[in-house]
Amino acid sequence: MRTPTKKDIEQAFETVSKYAHRTPVLTSKSINSMLGCSVFFKCENFQKVGAFKFRGAANAVFSLSNGQSAKGVCTHSSGNHAAALAVAAAIRGIPSYIVMPSNAPAIKRKAVEGYGAKIFTCEPTQDAREKELERVRIETGSTFIHPYENFEVICGQGTASLELLDEVKGLQTVITPVGGGGLFSGTLIYTKETNPSIEVYAGEPQNADDAYRSLRDGTLHPSINPNTIADGLRTSLCPLTLSIIQKYADGILTVSEESIVKAMRLVWERMKIVIEPSSAVPVAAIMQNREVFKGKRVGVIISGGNVDVKNLPF
Amino acid sequence: MRTPTKKDIEQAFETVSKYAHRTPVLTSKSINSMLGCSVFFKCENFQKVGAFKFRGAANAVFSLSNGQSAKGVCTHSSGNHAAALAVAAAIRGIPSYIVMPSNAPAIKRKAVEGYGAKIFTCEPTQDAREKELERVRIETGSTFIHPYENFEVICGQGTASLELLDEVKGLQTVITPVGGGGLFSGTLIYTKETNPSIEVYAGEPQNADDAYRSLRDGTLHPSINPNTIADGLRTSLCPLTLSIIQKYADGILTVSEESIVKAMRLVWERMKIVIEPSSAVPVAAIMQNREVFKGKRVGVIISGGNVDVKNLPF
Numbered sequence: 001m002r003t004p005t006k007k008d009i010e011q012a013f014e015t016v017s018k019y020a021h022r023t024p025v026l027t028s029k030s031i032n033s034m035l036g037c038s039v040f041f042k043c044e045n046f047q048k049v050g051a052f053k054f055r056g057a058a059n060a061v062f063s064l065s066n067g068q069s070a071k072g073v074c075t076h077s078s079g080n081h082a083a084a085l086a087v088a089a090a091i092r093g094i095p096s097y098i099v100m101p102s103n104a105p106a107i108k109r110k111a112v113e114g115y116g117a118k119i120f121t122c123e124p125t126q127d128a129r130e131k132e133l134e135r136v137r138i139e140t141g142s143t144f145i146h147p148y149e150n151f152e153v154i155c156g157q158g159t160a161s162l163e164l165l166d167e168v169k170g171l172q173t174v175i176t177p178v179g180g181g182g183l184f185s186g187t188l189i190y191t192k193e194t195n196p197s198i199e200v201y202a203g204e205p206q207n208a209d210d211a212y213r214s215l216r217d218g219t220l221h222p223s224i225n226p227n228t229i230a231d232g233l234r235t236s237l238c239p240l241t242l243s244i245i246q247k248y249a250d251g252i253l254t255v256s257e258e259s260i261v262k263a264m265r266l267v268w269e270r271m272k273i274v275i276e277p278s279s280a281v282p283v284a285a286i287m288q289n290r291e292v293f294k295g296k297r298v299g300v301i302i303s304g305g306n307v308d309v310k311n312l313p314f
Numbered sequence: 315m316r317t318p319t320k321k322d323i324e325q326a327f328e329t330v331s332k333y334a335h336r337t338p339v340l341t342s343k344s345i346n347s348m349l350g351c352s353v354f355f356k357c358e359n360f361q362k363v364g365a366f367k368f369r370g371a372a373n374a375v376f377s378l379s380n381g382q383s384a385k386g387v388c389t390h391s392s393g394n395h396a397a398a399l400a401v402a403a404a405i406r407g408i409p410s411y412i413v414m415p416s417n418a419p420a421i422k423r424k425a426v427e428g429y430g431a432k433i434f435t436c437e438p439t440q441d442a443r444e445k446e447l448e449r450v451r452i453e454t455g456s457t458f459i460h461p462y463e464n465f466e467v468i469c470g471q472g473t474a475s476l477e478l479l480d481e482v483k484g485l486q487t488v489i490t491p492v493g494g495g496g497l498f499s500g501t502l503i504y505t506k507e508t509n510p511s512i513e514v515y516a517g518e519p520q521n522a523d524d525a526y527r528s529l530r531d532g533t534l535h536p537s538i539n540p541n542t543i544a545d546g547l548r549t550s551l552c553p554l555t556l557s558i559i560q561k562y563a564d565g566i567l568t569v570s571e572e573s574i575v576k577a578m579r580l581v582w583e584r585m586k587i588v589i590e591p592s593s594a595v596p597v598a599a600i601m602q603n604r605e606v607f608k609g610k611r612v613g614v615i616i617s618g619g620n621v622d623v624k625n626l627p628f
Binding site: 046274275310 | 338340359360364579582587589619623624626
């Protein structure tokens with residue numbers, strides 16, 4: 001798979017901007033004074049389906065030829081990528097097929113069904129997911145859209161940083177969460193190829209620190225059943241995202257579960273916005289590494305806002 | 315006290331806009347399709363101190379002469395008005411004195427202290443509050459800024475609807491919550507004197523329906539210790555706000571406690587914004603009176619976002 005460039009992300013923006021919201025950038029004086037830097041929050045929690053994932057899914061779906069697209073798209077996911085792909089497919093008017101583990105929350109299943117996807121249930125193992133996906137893909141003739149090991153998806157995710165850099169001048173640092181690395185990769189490419197002097201970091205839960213270890217050792221270390229509240233970051237890097245991170249990243253900052261909850265609550269209380277635990281991870285990273293960000297203009301990509309408000313960690 | 319006019323609100327805007335945020339107007343397709351109308355949320359939960367109250371407080375504080383202001387301002391409140399007055403006074407560099415009942419939550423007390431106010435504690439009765447306030451006012455020589463029975467405060471609150479009507483063209487209906495009536499009065503004056511064909515409603519908890527009963531009977535009926543989750547709406551109208559409501563209001567729609575919680579959760583989950591129960595009241599009123607709003611362009615003023623995230627009703 002070819003590595004995307006800034007130009008590819010600009011091209012993706014032509015597509016994505018037709019379907020995605022241009023999300024607002026919010027700031028808070030009280031958060032700035034608490035964190036000791038000027039933070040600009042790019043609010044992808046306000047994006048369609050409540051997460052940046054819609055950007056990548058929309059770019060992937062609308063990059064398909066008419067012939068390819070007619071048979072639809074498929075993926076395995078119980079999270080934001082499934083919802084994003086279902087909505088993007090519905091907008092293009094093509095079918096979507098989602099493989100979900102049998103232990104996926106009923107509420108997520110219902111949401112994805114509500115977006116018009118056809119759901120296939122499998123045993124909750126990686127092996128069962130992949131086998132069922134392959135069966136569905138062959139049976140339907142649909143195109144598999146991987147949540148991050150996909151050229152168009154990475155380009156789509158990069159468009160959030162394109163909008164951020166366009167709107168906020170003089171950023172010195174950008175930080176995103178990292179799970180599979182799609183958002184982090186897209187952000188790295190766009191930001192570093194625009195201005196290499198901007199530092200780009202990711203925040204990652206200590207309890208799911210595969211990206212941190214993979215970058216440190218220069219080889220892929222998958223996370224095995226990581227136990228973190230940041231449910232969007234339990235996935236592991238793939239060869240493509242690792243290679244982009246190796247090329248461009250200034251570092252991956254790992255954070256404790258306790259600091260994730262603390263950061264999440266800080267943003268809810270001070271910014272008055274609903275963010276999911278994964279989105280609190282970069283904020284926790286700033287809290288735990290003040291010297292890195294001190295006095296700087298820092299862009300934070302808030303990845304999403306899909307959280308069960310009946311079951312909060314505070 | 316003279317009744318404010320649209321012109322007074324426009325003049326207040328000259329002052330308020332120097333200190334307050336111009337808050338965003340947000341929309342959600344899924345909420346529109348659920349409610350059967352096009353709703354434009356004016357997000358005062360993103361205002362300074364997390365509530366529209368900053369507008370009125372800022373206008374009142376900056377309308378004082380230099381001589382008057384030097385001795386500071388005072389009020390009795392344990393809620394958003396206390397915080398708003400403290401911040402506005404701090405910006406002008408004058409002292410603020412807040413009388414709070416001894417049972418006010420420690421967290422609110424701390425917040426107001428953090429803004430630089432001097433706090434006086436009294437027994438938790440209306441009589442004790444008023445006596446202590448009078449004592450403090452005389453002792454300090456400060457000016458009492460009532461939370462809504464105040465010309466400048468009502469003008470300041472009206473600036474939220476000025477910004478809303480400026481930003482969203484073709485609104486057919488506007489709805490706010492009503493407690494003491496400051497926000498509702500300011501909104502009525504600005505909206506009706508701009509375009510009398512725009513319908514203006516308030517939502518009010520059934521359990522604190524003094525405004526509903528006062529409007530119906532044409533006389534002030536105070537709420538006595540009302541029991542509602544919408545803690546910002548437990549106050550009662552005053553003669554000035556009742557007279558404005560009688561002149562202009564198209565109606566007051568009362569809602570159940572259950573529907574307030576349901577509406578609050580809907581906004582959190584779909585809009586990804588943190589709103590306090592009082593702000594959910596107009597949304598509940600739309601849910602419970604669909605025929606009134608059906609197919610219309612409806613402006614909703616989201617009054618604030620100060621809520622204890624550790625103690626949620628869902």
